[in-house]
Amino acid sequence: MSFIPLRDLPEERIFALAERLDVRGPRYTSYPTVPVWRDGFPPEVFERAVEDLGREGQPFAVYVHLPFCRQRCLYCGCNSYITHQQDRMAGYMEALNLELERVAQKLPAGARHAQLHLGGGTPTYIPAPLLAAFLDRLIALIPGAPAAERSIEVDPRVTTDEVLHLLAQRGFRRISAGLQDLNPEVQKAVNRVFTFEQMENFTAQARRAGFTGVNIDLIYGLPKQTRATWAATLEAVARLHPDRLACFGYAHLPAKIRHQQALREEDLPAPRERLGMLLDAHTFFTGAGWEAVGFDHFARPEDDLARARREGRLWRNFMGYTTGRGLDLLGLGCSAISEFETSFVQNITPPEEYAQALRAGRWAAHRGHLMDAEDRLRKRIITQLMCNLEIALPDEASAVHCGLAGSLKQAMESLRPFEADGLIVARNGGYEVTPLGQLFLRNLAMPFDGYLPRQGGSTFSRTV
16 A cells, blocks of 8 residues: 655644644553563563463573663663773673573473674673673573674774674674764753764774674654754764664653753754654655655665564564564663563562572562463464554454454444544555654553553653
8 A cells, every 4th residue: 555655744733743643651561561570570480481481492682781881871761881990891791691591490301593783881891801702602502593683882982893793703693872962952952962973983893793683773853953953963963874773762751861951951952843853754764765664664675674564474572573572571780670571570670689699599580470361362463553553353352252353342332533634544454654653652552451540650751
């Protein structure tokens, strides 16, 4: 089906829609969303889920959280800790190895990973010998399946050529560099300063080291940003020829994230200016040869992510958009999240408390959610919408329980105003999301969230 490209729609129409539909809502990196989860998750449930990982030869994904950074970026909402103490990082890596060894003892024979991703924090801030030793042990205990993908998030300012090569030697081929913005005033405001030449040299170094996929992360809505300065950043980034791009909207939540209180609200762009930046990114990158993926990602047409989107097999988890549809996810490290077929489990957040639990012989899992049949079905609907831009009710909805089918039909009926707004079009008994609708995926997902009406006290970012 052919749709009007986003760049051909009048901006005033988009701005008016955004002003009417801009509410606070979940990002739907998971369903049920994290505020629904509860503390005191039974560790034996986590242990049983680990024992079932890969039991039938199905590989799974592994995420490792390395939480330390050299300095604080004021926009950051990640679980990260500033330290210059080598002993602190060494103590954390010791605990991480304890968790890895204990998990490996519970895994069935022949368990393999299909994806391995390191996030943080700044994973490459960990001293190189500690990082290399941990990766060697992980790959020995949980080997890669054929064509396993290994990827990492980095701050180019602390990522040395030595670390790039040790990663490449261990099969890492995709690297995501947090650039965010290239304007000096914006960089100064958010405490993340570097030059285009530094980023250009870094991407060249990464490719020389053996990385075949170089991703760049940008953030719009930051203090001191304007559409003019943002356009200059977009043009410069295109000259780096990244394989994938992410354009995240800055979530200003100073009541929840204390260091964001250092940012002056009067320096933040107005709502129309902020949305205009996202529109400019869509127009610029799709016009320059990248394809839109989801509502904030772009990929080269030959990239696996773009192919997965075209073929309707794109998926999403806490590592972001992924081609690994249906993969269980094992999380290692403080605050790391595991996503199993019937549960979500999150580890203890503070790194020292996480380490203390493991040294005491306990699992670090402390928070989570057991999914029932309704949760799993709603999760499937929401994820298919967020990833592959399709809204349809599975045939088995009525088989779960009699009230669910009626609730989901009501949710579908509630989408009719969105159809009138041009966000979706009817197709095969369901809906397909238009390019305009991709800006409002979170709004389209919210009617299918069975917990949302009970989450009035949760602090969500704005949907647009």
